[in-house]
Amino acid sequence: MTAAGLPPPAPMSETDGPLTAARLASLRAEGRPVVLRGLVADWPAVAAARQGDAAMIAYLLREPTTRPVGAIAAPPSEQGRFFYTPDATRLNFVRGNGRLETFLSDLLRAAAMPDPPAMAVQSEMIDDLLPAFARENRLAALADVRARIWIGNRIRVGTHWDAKANIACCVAGRRRFTLYPPDQIAALYPGPFEVTPAGVPVSMVDPHAPDLDKYPRFAEAAQHASTGTLEPGDAIYIPYGWWHGVESLDPVSILVNYWWTPDHHEGIGNPYDALMHAMFAFRHMPSDQRAVWRGLLDYYVFGAEGDPGAHLPVQAKGILGPPSRENLAAMRDFIRQVLG
Secondary structure (H helix, E strand, O other): OHHHHHOOOOOOOEEEEOHHHHHHHHHHHHHEEEEEEEEOOOOOHHHHOOOHHHHHHHHHHOOOOOOOOOEEOOOOOOOOEEEEEOOOOOOOOOOEOHHHHHHHHHHHHHHOOOOOOOEEEEEHHHHHOHHHHHHHHHHHHHHHHHHHEEEEOOOOEEEOOOOOEEEEEEEEEEEEEEOHHHHHHHOOEEEOOOOOOOOOEEEEEEEOOOOEEEOOOOHHHHHEEEEEEOOOOOEEEEEEOOOEOOOOOOOEEEEEEEOOOOOOOOOOOOOOHHHHHHHHHOOOOOOHHHHHHHHHHHHHOOOOOOOOOOOOOOOOOOOOOOOHHHHHHHHHHHHHHHOO
């Protein structure tokens, strides 16, 4: 049993072998997280990591960077957890900008400290920051997706979700992922929208020490959790919208990830923006009125009764017609008119 007497997360499914387009389609169809053992074991960066932290940093520093990077840091008292202050109105870390070379030097120094601060460079586009790294370390199945790099020490990122599918590749250090299905949102107790460590609301529950008096439904989320630990060269597939917490387990930890939105039509609106607008429009209505709009959304948006335009002549479907660049542009214009 884990903290609070909860069962440990189930081991995540694992597989190995190359990632072909057909295999990626199969993973997406299954809709479950999977550890992809050895997927990038042949990357030169992984070979450098196997030689030690100094060799890994030297590999990154072969080429000078051309722009600053953003970094975050938290004091040792936070024990590596990037999160909120106790009143949940501010974050427990600071942000800064500087040279990657300086950050990497500081990272190596911190690795020798018994109680180092938590530090990370997150979500930097590799192709314009480290072009040689990008050329030498590629995932052919997602060749048209821009890769991002995450560098840090022993840190914990709160459980959150992304409106994207994700393949994350472990380059240096070990990383532990713990995932929850999207339907566990209520049991994960999302935090505020206005201030967030991860760009979207994160779970307020510390899975290492869950307070079940304060967050009792987390006991249900724990029943659906799965976990996997990546070694250098391994990767993980995280389906669209799955909640995930990430722990970096070593003093130098590097991850490369690929985010993409499968099967999105060019010109489609931003779903997160739509969520904000929906909350603005519907959330504070009386319950009977919300019920009316829930039915309309189910009918027109989520297709609960099938195609809402199926009964209309083709020439009269308008924005209820099939998606196309022209149709989506017309819908955008229609929204502009409605909003004034």
